[in-house]
Amino acid sequence: MFRAMTRAVFWVMAPxxxxxxxxxxxxxxxxxxxxxxxxxxxxxxYLPEHTLPAKAMAYxxxxxxxxxxxxxxxxxxxxxxxxxxxxTTTDVAQKFPDRHRADGRYYAIDFTLDELKTLNVSERFKAxxxxxxxxxxxxxxxxxxxxxxxEEEIMLVRGLNKSTGRDVGIYPEIKDPAFHRAEGQDIxxxxxxxxxxxxxxxxxxxxxxxxxxxxxxxxxRGELNYQGRLVQLLGENDWNxxxxxxxxxxxxxxxxxxxxxxxxxxxxxxxxxxxxxxxEGRAIMTPTLIAAQRRQLAVHPxxxxxxxxPKWAGDFNIALGAIFDDAGINGVFTDFPDQVADYLATLQ
Numbered sequence: 001m002f003r004a005m006t007r008a009v010f011w012v013m014a015p016x017x018x019x020x021x022x023x024x025x026x027x028x029x030x031x032x033x034x035x036x037x038x039x040x041x042x043x044x045x046y047l048p049e050h051t052l053p054a055k056a057m058a059y060x061x062x063x064x065x066x067x068x069x070x071x072x073x074x075x076x077x078x079x080x081x082x083x084x085x086x087x088t089t090t091d092v093a094q095k096f097p098d099r100h101r102a103d104g105r106y107y108a109i110d111f112t113l114d115e116l117k118t119l120n121v122s123e124r125f126k127a128x129x130x131x132x133x134x135x136x137x138x139x140x141x142x143x144x145x146x147x148x149x150x151e152e153e154i155m156l157v158r159g160l161n162k163s164t165g166r167d168v169g170i171y172p173e174i175k176d177p178a179f180h181r182a183e184g185q186d187i188x189x190x191x192x193x194x195x196x197x198x199x200x201x202x203x204x205x206x207x208x209x210x211x212x213x214x215x216x217x218x219x220x221r222g223e224l225n226y227q228g229r230l231v232q233l234l235g236e237n238d239w240n241x242x243x244x245x246x247x248x249x250x251x252x253x254x255x256x257x258x259x260x261x262x263x264x265x266x267x268x269x270x271x272x273x274x275x276x277x278x279x280e281g282r283a284i285m286t287p288t289l290i291a292a293q294r295r296q297l298a299v300h301p302x303x304x305x306x307x308x309x310p311k312w313a314g315d316f317n318i319a320l321g322a323i324f325d326d327a328g329i330n331g332v333f334t335d336f337p338d339q340v341a342d343y344l345a346t347l348q
Contacts, residue, residue: 034064035324035329035330035331035344035347036064036065036300036330036331037062037063037064037065037331037332037334037337037340037341037344038063038064038065038066038067038171038300038331038332038333038334038337039055039058039059039061039063039065039066039067039333039334039337040067040302040303040333040334040335041054041067041069041082041335042054042055042057042058042066042067043055043057043058043061043063043335043336043337043338044137044335045134045137045305045306045307045334045335045336046137046138046336047138047145048089048121048122048123048124048138048143048145049082049089049123049124050068050069050080050081050082050089050121050147050148051121051145051146051148052145052146052148052152052153052156053145055148055153055156055157056156056160058337059157059160059164059166059168061337061338061341062337062338062341062342062345063168063337063341064168064169064331065168065169065170065171065206065207065208065331066153066157066168066169066170066171067171067172067173067333068080068150068153068170068171068172068173069081069082069083069172069173069175070150070172070173070174070175070187070191071083071084071108071109071175071176071180071187072108072109072180072183072185072187072190073108073109073111073112073113073116074109074110074111074112074115075112075113076185076190077113077149078149078150078151078187078190078191078194079108079113079116079147079148079149079150080147080148080149080150080153081108081147081175082124082175083175083176084107084108084109084175084176084179084180085105085106085107085108086106086107086108086111086116086119087100087105087106087127088124088125088126088127089121089122089123089124089125090119090120090121090122090143090147091119091120091122091143092106092111092119093106095118095119096111096115099111109180109183109185113149116147117146117147119146119147120143120144120145120146121143121145121146121147122140122141122142122143122145123137123138123139123140123143125140134307134308136307137307150172150191150194151194151198153170154170154194154198157169157170158198167206168206169206169207169208170200170206170207171207171208171210172191172195172207172209172210173209173210173211173233174187174188174191174209174210174211174213174216174220175187175211176213176241176242177211177213177216178213178216178242178243178244188211188216188219188220188224189224191209192209192220192224192226195207195209195226195228196226200228201226201227201228202227202228203227203228203229203264205228205229207228207229208228208229208230208231208264208265208300209226209228209229209230209231210230210231210232210233210267211232211233211242212233212234212235212241212242212245213242213244213245214232214242214244214245214246214250214259215242215244215245216242217230217232217262217263218262221262221263229264229265230262230263230264230265231263231264231265231266231267231298231300232250232259232262232263232265232266232267233266233267233268233302234247234250234251234266234267234268234269234272234288235247235269236269251268251272251286251287251288252287252288252291253287253291256288256291256292256295256297257291257295259297260292260295260296260297263297264297264298265297265298265299265300265330266288266292266297266298266299266300267300267301267302267333268288268289268299268301268302269301269302270301270302270303270304270310270323270332271310272286272288272289272301273285273286273288273289273299273301273327273329274286274289274301274310274312274322274323274327276310276311276312277312277318277322282322282326283322283323283326283327285326285327289327289329293328298330298331299329299330299331300329300330300331300332300333301323301329301332301333302332302333303333303334303335304316304319304320304323304332304333304334304335304336304340305334305335305336306335306336306339307335316336316339316343317343320332320340320343324343324344324347325347
C-alpha cells in the first residue's frame, strides 16, 4: 500500500517537485512508455552468457528484449560473444593452444566460424586462476554450449515470437568497431545489413542497436543511414573501451543534447544515473539522467545483478524500486530477467 501511494504521489508531483539532493524526473515521453526488461547476455544469472539456451530461458522468463554482443569471425560472420576474446568463456586454450597472440589472448577474429563452432562455452572464468567470476552460477565444468551467430539468435527470437504470439525484441551491441576496422572488418556494416535483412531497419522494428563508440554511432546513423533505434552506451574515460569517445562530455547537459540529435536512448552504467539513496530512502538521480529524461531519451542502465547489488541497495527489490518507482527509468539490463519481470508485474 505504501509503495502504491508513493507511486501515485510521484506521478502527480513529478513535474514540479524538487527534493533536496535529488531532482525528480520530468514527465518525458520516454517515461510514459512501457518499462522493459532487457536480458543482459540472456538469462546469464542461470546459464552461461550468450548461449542459445540462455536466450531461450530469458525469453521464457518474460524479457522484453534480449541482448546480443557481436564480434566478427575471421571469415566475416557476426557471432555473439561478450568481447573480442575467447579465453575466459571457452575451451579455446585446450583446443587451439598455439593460436594466441603475443599478449597471450585468443581473439575471435583469428578463427573461422567452423573453428569457433568446435569450442565449448562455459560460465565466465578468470584467465589467471580459472575460477568462475560468479561462483554460485552454472558450474563451469558443465560447459556443453556453443557460440551462436547473430543470425541464429535472430532466428531463435523470431521463431519464438511466431510460436508464442509475443513480440520480444533484440538488442545487439557492436563490440569494439575500431579494433575490427584495424583488423580489416567493418563490423558495423555487417550488423546493420543483418538488421535490415531481418526487418529491423526502421524504428518500427522491435530492436535497438548499441555501442560504446560515439564516433561509430554517428557513422551508423549518418554514413550507413541506419533508420532503426540507436543507443549510445556510456562508460568512463579510464576504461579505455572506445578510443576518441569522451564520456565526461557525453554525461554533461551539452553531451546529452548532442546525443539526442542522433540516438533514441542511452545505456549508462547504473552508477551514472543513480548515485545512491537519500535519507528518505529515495533514489538520488544524477544530472545525466535528468538531462536525458528532459530530452525524451530512453534510459536503459546496465547491469542489475541479484548476486552483485549496488552498495546502496539492501536487496533486489530496493534496487528495482529506486530504478523504476523513484527515478522513472524506462528499462534495465539484468542477468535475472525473471525477477525484474515479476517486480514489474506487481506494478500493473
